[in-house]
Amino acid sequence: SVHAVEHDPKVVEQYNKAHGTSYKPRSIVDVDPAEIAAESPDVYHASPVCKNFSKAKRLRTADKGDVASAEAVSRVIREAEPPVVTVENVPAYKDTALFSLITDALDAKGYTWDVVEHDAADYGAPQSRKRMLLRAVREGSLPPLPPKVAPGDWYTAVEDLIADAPESTIPPWERNRIAGMVKRGTLDIAKPILTMGGSAGSGVAAAANAGSPSKTLKATPKEVPRILMPDGTVKRVTPRMMARLMGLPDTFAIPDHHGLAKTVLGNGISGEVTRGLIQPLVDRPT
Numbered sequence: 001s002v003h004a005v006e007h008d009p010k011v012v013e014q015y016n017k018a019h020g021t022s023y024k025p026r027s028i029v030d031v032d033p034a035e036i037a038a039e040s041p042d043v044y045h046a047s048p049v050c051k052n053f054s055k056a057k058r059l060r061t062a063d064k065g066d067v068a069s070a071e072a073v074s075r076v077i078r079e080a081e082p083p084v085v086t087v088e089n090v091p092a093y094k095d096t097a098l099f100s101l102i103t104d105a106l107d108a109k110g111y112t113w114d115v116v117e118h119d120a121a122d123y124g125a126p127q128s129r130k131r132m133l134l135r136a137v138r139e140g141s142l143p144p145l146p147p148k149v150a151p152g153d154w155y156t157a158v159e160d161l162i163a164d165a166p167e168s169t170i171p172p173w174e175r176n177r178i179a180g181m182v183k184r185g186t187l188d189i190a191k192p193i194l195t196m197g198g199s200a201g202s203g204v205a206a207a208a209n210a211g212s213p214s215k216t217l218k219a220t221p222k223e224v225p226r227i228l229m230p231d232g233t234v235k236r237v238t239p240r241m242m243a244r245l246m247g248l249p250d251t252f253a254i255p256d257h258h259g260l261a262k263t264v265l266g267n268g269i270s271g272e273v274t275r276g277l278i279q280p281l282v283d284r285p286t
Helices: 009-017 033-039 064-080 092-096 099-109 155-162 172-184 239-245 258-266 270-283
Strands: 042-046 084-089 112-119 132-139 193-201 204-209 227-228 234-236
Touching: 009 258, 033 064, 042 064, 064 099, 084 092, 084 099, 084 270, 092 099, 092 112, 092 132, 099 132, 099 258, 112 270, 132 270, 155 239, 172 193, 172 204
Parallel strands: 042 084
Antiparallel strands: 084 132, 112 132, 193 204, 193 227, 227 234
């Protein structure tokens, strides 16, 4: 890591712990692209903020902070010209005027780029995580996409951690939705269930049985993931469990605080996606 920008002091502190760096909190809009050019990075990655996707379809109605974030990424591309650029967000981002600011900069500087809409589970992740990833190279060709493989199993990923996880309870509204899914046959109460603490639609909990990938881990601390065992025991999903669902090794430093861990990891990219879609951009012959 030669450059990183994040405005939240707690997130920056955790990043420094994980990577042995000493970055200070700041906004991307305050970054001079010349600073990045001087570091000669192999890859410049960005996950620009977007608070309102419907308004972001047009620049004149988009949130000013969202526009400033996209413009900052565009300036880096135009002025620093990193050899590889990647941009990650939810799929809806590609349909915004903000995304066009970034792709217009890539076109102006002669990059070759594409957009990959993917589910991390298609690359072996124990979590279903649908995102878009822009891949861009200044010279040469984009590497082929890796072949899809069978999804991972959330239960296998965290099974050895369940016994020591703290006991918890599931709120009535969520338990009612799980019961409804069991009744409809979309969940099996005889198998462990991981519920993400949120909703996947009216009357549907964001829950999945053992033997399949989990639902998406979100960044909000308000939604608490829990595991419901067949004997009725409920376990709270720990930060280390979340890290495993995100494809990170146990050697990777993560916050002990449940809410901060969920914020950091829920805003991240699945390790399987990084290894399968971003690493080949670095490894390609030039």
